[in-house]
Amino acid sequence: MILVTGGLGFIGSHTARALLDLGEDCVVVQRSTRQLPAFLEDARMTVEPADINDREALLAIGRRHDITGIVHLAGSHPWPPVPDAPVEATRQALGGLLNIAQAAQEWGVRRLGVASTIGVYLGAAGEGPLREDAPLSMHAPVSIPTFKKIGEMLGDFLADTTGIDIVNYRISGTWGPLGHPDPFFAAPALVHAAAHGTAPDLSHLVRPAFAEDGIDLTYVKDTGRAIALLQLADKLNHRTYNVGSGRATTNAELIEAISKAVPGAQVDLPTGGEAPHLVLDINRLTRDTGYRPEYDTERAAADYIAWLRAGNKR
Incomplete structure (x- = not known):
């Protein structure tokens, strides 16, 4: 039985x-109460309401279920940033990760x-x-990669000292059902606009979006299956695996796919784009x-x- 944190x-x-779908039973841990997604309503799984920062509540789950593996997807970073309480936010982020590692050991x-x-x-x-x-830079412009780098290093240390098989998933830009507007790429906002017949709201992006901007973009059903x-x-x-599509998807390609699903959708972007095309090598993932x-871009958009x-x- 696999425990999935952030499982809803x-x-x-x-x-x-x-x-x-692969035949494994699941226990999902979710801090906040929320409705089951439609694709999980008939699932053979147990939902445990718990905060991973509550160590005793987390460890108690293992007394109720025979947990054989853990997939830790709950947030282990202060996002959005907490400028008025950075020390406490850091303590919470790292404490949750360490509680999960302790549970894995116990x-x-x-x-x-x-x-x-x-x-x-x-x-x-x-x-x-x-x-x-x-080789990775020691600097990161925002909190998410900062804490993910720290988490990877802590994971390596704990794997060496505890003998637990700890694996890092370096997940690419992911989009699809249940996703939120993403600050780093335009895909979710463009799809929402097409589905609802509105102009896309891109005000949340950290930089303006252009047609030729691209990133390794993975549909969430593929991301979940890879994990x-x-x-x-x-x-x-290996201890670290890229989880992505292995190719860059540009906004222009995405707009073309959206237009096939919704002819006449007003989701055009200005030409140009200087953002680097980050693409993950997924050979490790494929081999192992x-x-x-x-899901290619057209199937995913539809x-x-x-x-x-x-x-x-x-």
């Missing part, structure tokens, strides 16, 4: 669905997977797809799990638009 959230719910789980991000590569030198062995395959693999040869993305038009808010 964006990536967590799709990971739980993928684990279930329960004797086979593998603990921890979410990281493509953002750890910001500032990395070199051209072409980003490999897991690329599930990493969790259930008999043997993994057999993973291949199932699926997401259908989900939103069915009455789902996100």
